[in-house]
Structure formats: C-alpha cells, structure tokens
Amino acid sequence: MLRRALRLRLGPCLSGRGLGTYRGGSTLDWNGKVSEIKKKIQSIFPGGAWSPLYDTSHLPPERSDVVIVGGGVLGLSVAYWLKRLEKQRGAIRVLVVERDHTYSRASTVLSVGGIRQQFSLPENVQLSLFSAEFLRNINEYLAVVDDPPLDLQFNPSGYLLLASEEGAAIMERNVKMQRQEGAKVCLMSPEQLQKKFPWINTEGVALASYGLENEGWFDPWCLLQGLRRKLQSTGVLFCQGEVTRFISSSSHMETASGEQVTLKRIHEVHVKMDHSQEFQPVECAIVVNAAGAWSGQIAELAGVGNGLPGTMQGTKLPVEPRKRYVYLWHCPKGPGLEAPLVADPSGAYFRREGLGNNYLGGCSPAEEEEPDPGNLEVDYDFFQEKVWPRLAQRVPAFETLKVRSAWAGYYDYNTFDQNGVVGPHPLVVNMYFATGFSGHGLQQAPAVGRAVAEMVLEGHFQTINLSPFLFSRFYFGEKAQEHCIL
C-alpha cells in the first residue's frame, strides 16, 4: 500500500537529483523513512500511542513531565515561567489540567482585580512589585508574533488604606518597610486626606496610607487569556478534566537521627473527563497543585495529611474555599475619577468601575459569619446590614445608592496565616504548591509562578526568597501572618 502511494507521486515530483543528497535535514532519506514507518506501525500495537478503535483526541497525553492541576492564573503563570526558564526550547513537556474550561467558579475571573504593595510582609511586597513590573511590560513578556497586543485596562489609581487609632502604629511600621522594599507609598494625616479627597468622612481615621505608583486594578480575564495564548504558542498542552487519583510509591527511609520517614513520589495522575467515567492515566515527574480553592482536596488525594495529627505526616494543607461577595452599585454623586480603591478600617472596601459613577465593593465577613461555600449564591442582606452602613459612614455620598448586580467568588483561604503556600511538600517529594493566597493571589501570580518554576528547575528560590512560605511552616507552627487582608 505504501509503495503504491509513493508511486503516485512519481510523475510531477521528480527533482532530478539522486538519493541521499543532503537537502538540509528536512527530507528524510529512504532508510530514515523506513525506520519512521516501522515506529508508527509499532505504535499501533497495544502499549503504543495510537489507538485505532476510538478517538482519543480529547484525552490528555499519556506522559508529561510536569502536570499542573488547575488552569487559573497561578497555574498558567507556573507553566509560563517553566517554559521561559527551561534550558532548551521544548525541553519540558507541561500539561495544564483544568476542570472547568468556562472558568465559571474560578477565583481569577471573579476577582475584583486589584494590585497593591501595601502588605505587612516584605516578601509579599517584593512579589507584588515584580508582578506590577510584569503587568507593565506584559506585551514584552507575553508577545506572540502576529497577535494583537494585550490591553489589561489597568487603572493606576492606587489603594488608600485607612487606619483607626489602634492600627496607626502598625500601619506606620508597615509603610516604612514597604518603602524600604521600593514601593511608592505615602502616609497621610486626616487633614491631608480631607483636602485631597473631600468626599471622605475622616471621623475615626488616625492615619492613611496611599499608594502612588504600581497600584490599582486591572482586568484579570485579559491576563488569563494572554497567558493562555502565549502558552499555546510555546507548546503547553491543555486538558479539560478532573484529577481524581494519584498513583504514588512510597519508600521508607531513616533520617540521620534515626527517625523513620516515609517519602512518597507521585508517578501517575488520573485525569477524568467531564460527564463520563473515562479517565487517562498521565505519567508525570512533577505535579504542581495550583487548584485554588480546591487545593485542599487535591492535597488529600495525594496523601498529604494522612497520618497522626501532630506529625509532619498528619499535617494537612490548611487551604479551604471561603465565599466572598462583590456588589456593583450606582451612585450619582459618588467620588470622582480620582478615587483610589478605598479600604475602611472595618474591612469594607470599594472602587470605581468605568466612567459612569458605578462602584464595586464588598467586605470580608467576620469568622463567625462566614457564608457556606457550597454554592456561589449572593446574599444581598449582607450588603444591607454589613457593607452599606460602613461605606455610608465613610463616604456620605453613598447614602443614596442603588445596587445594580452582585456576584460571589472563592478565596483560597489559608486558615493558618492567610499567606500563600509555595514550594515542595517535605514528604510527597514531587508535589509543589502554589496556592492559598487568600485573596491576593491574582496580584502575586506572575512572581509566584517564577518562584515555583525556579524551585522546580533549580531546586531553590533564586530571585525572591519565599522560604517563609514553604509547607513545613504548618508543622513547625511558624506563622508568616499577613495582617493587611481585604
């Protein structure tokens, strides 16, 4: 059959040159063709890549070097930096597994989209600074030949955090640290605040910190699409499916002090297709857990936390989904174009949206009032009782407003210290975490992606040292507490 196919091309295709003449490596000689055909025939047999019985194009590949569980901004960022920092082009095969390709419940796209450097930990400030630089030069980082440039719709209006008497000293200390790290933040007294933003009621405000540069809000969907487009051009594979199982092997080892330790290594990831029982076992070398609000479940699948409480074996990943509401309202006499993202000491925040005097905002509820994260239904009573009174007290113009719409999204909330978990697990040696950022994951995603890629490729953090964010802190009890959470 093959010979007949070849003979059909005889007529118009004669180039007149003999066999085996070198034509630049693209044309195989006859021996090369034979060996390629033999390889293809072998793949038809069981165990090979080709299955002639049914279509397998929707399934992920059978093996991949890195499997990233979760296709949100953190997962895509890790994939981007893996591809960017790999030593040779095409050296690493990356597979991104995302359960929901419409991203209907993903935290990335439901986020308010803010970026700030006003944190209480220096590592967080550095992460945000690098991410701001990434977003500023996004068309250099995510450039794809022949595609239009990305427009992130960035509003450089800054964040204005207000502090009452008790929080003023902490705020001053934080601002000093932020300025040392290179963030452009200034402190304002209530009088200066009143002069600059006359629509604020400064009663109860002792101090305010205002970000002047590299702070604001942007469109997270655009960042996600830009990353996806760039990754597709670099050859990262995407798969829609759910991770249901990890096949791993354990080895019992003894530490220098004679303790018994069980180290686990994940060999296969079972990816189940949507609306079907069909699954594909993907052999992998490294698994990255970037599943956001559901990272806890993925970690449990891998056996993190299966052990006696109080041991490293028994330390679970303390990341759980927490539901947060965002409301959109219209206020005809509200703050003007210069309004930053204002955060009240009580936790309520708001920002402008567009040119038409629409505002977005919300508030993180107290521990006792946490809504049930089972669904993404919006509770408008929460706005009436908790958010509106606080905002109206801070901005008197908000006493007359009309809620247009609202939505809810998940925080991948780290119940231990509200900061991200980055780096490998000490016992499941080839699982890396990039999750748990409790509401500031989007703004730190580019920098965290780079850190995880460095950890995977080099074995240690190179640019920003995120050792306070390793998993082992949960066992040792070393909190890296982030106080400025919105």
Added chain:
Amino acid sequence: MAAPRAFLRLVAPVWNRGTCGVRGLSKAVDPEGSQRKGRTLLQFLTDRFYDVEAVREYLLRKQVLKVQKKNRSFTYIEERYGPYVAGAYFVLKQGGTVKFRDREWMRANERGLSSLEFRKLQEVPVEAVDASGCAINYQGLDNLLALKELQSLSLRRCPHVDDWCLSRLYQLADSLQELSLAGCPRISERGLACLHHLQNLRRLDISDLPAVSNPGLTQILVEEMLPHCEVLGADWAQGLKVGPEKQSRDAAGSPIPA
C-alpha cells in the same frame, strides 16, 4: 494529544513531499521550472516553520530593545553635569526641544550637542520640554522626572507613553503648569485619572486620544477633578447623537455645528 496527529504524520511525508526518495528513477525534463523554484522556496520555509518563527520573534525583540536603548539613563552625564543637563540631553537626543530658564528653545543640530554649552547650563533649571513624537517610555521618564522645576511638558503623539507613565507624573506636581497629551495612542481615561495629583496644572490638552472610550464624558470628569485647570479636548457634545426632530431639520436646512 494522543494519536490522530501521529497518524497524519505518517501520511504527510508520503503525500506532501514533492521530492522523491524512491530508488532508480531517471532524470526527467522539468516543464514548470520557475513555478518549481517558487514552490521550493515556500516548501523550504514551511519545513523550517519554527526557525522562521524564531527569526520573527527575534526581530520583534530587536524592535523592543531599540526603544529600550533610546530610553536608557545617562548616568555619566548626570554625575558630571547634573540632572537638568542630563534631562535636556535625553530630550535632545530623542529629537525634542528644550527650554532652559531665560534662554531660547534648543534643538539638537547636526553637529550634535556640545559640552561647552552644557558646562554653562549646569545650574540652570529646565522650564519647558517639548517631546512631541519622541519614543519616550516608562523608563525614559526617569530623566524627565528629575527636572523638578519643569513648568511645561508636551508629550504629543508619543507612541510609547501610556497609563503607567501618567501614574508617575505626580512627582512634577509642584511645578507643572502646562501638560499636553494630544494624540498619544496608548493613553486612556484610566491614566487621566492619575492627573489629579497635579494641582498646579493650569492648561491640559487631552484632545485626540484614540484609546479614550468616551471623550466628552472624560472631559467633564477631568474638569471636575482639576477645578483650576483649563482642559482642552473633546467638546462635551461630541459623541452625543442628534435627536429625531433635529435630524429631519438637518436634512432640510443647513448642518448644525457640533
């Protein structure tokens, strides 16, 4: 993913390769000579798809590096002659014009910029900069922001000035009185929101900004934001649609000016 692609690869070399690899064929006269050559070139390029893509990425990267090179900071000049001269040198090198206090407008001439003039101008502050059409970007703005007594800045038609650059202009808030951003393709209303720091601004030109979604409304909001400033730009009626009665009158009589 999986195998159908592999299957196509099996077929493609057999069907698409024009060049033969079968033993024992004799030479034949080639009737379509020039068409063959064209097809060979295209085939040559198709075979090297990733190489061509790499070349295109390299060319794109070179363009970006060119702009970055133009916007480097001249630390030597700054150490030697001070920030005013460094800023002026930067602007003149890009093709703009500079006005020192009590002097005339200076432009770079063909001979270049002489160090003798600069030695005289070390302590003289720069009052006005006209960087229209220059390739200034976020990095290059460092040189301009060092000119603490700048009163008038014109960034007309600068292709790389975007919202991020505007967020840096607050550093000139004490002295800047006149700012022109007309014709910059990357500035939108989000960047204009950062101009509220410039409370000493008296003239602002925001006309002809293609990236601003609603020029009339933006003008109103900017005027509210900067009450002491005269804002030139879109007329507030631009973007308003003519009503139905007026439309029929228009058809009958003379056009009403917008």
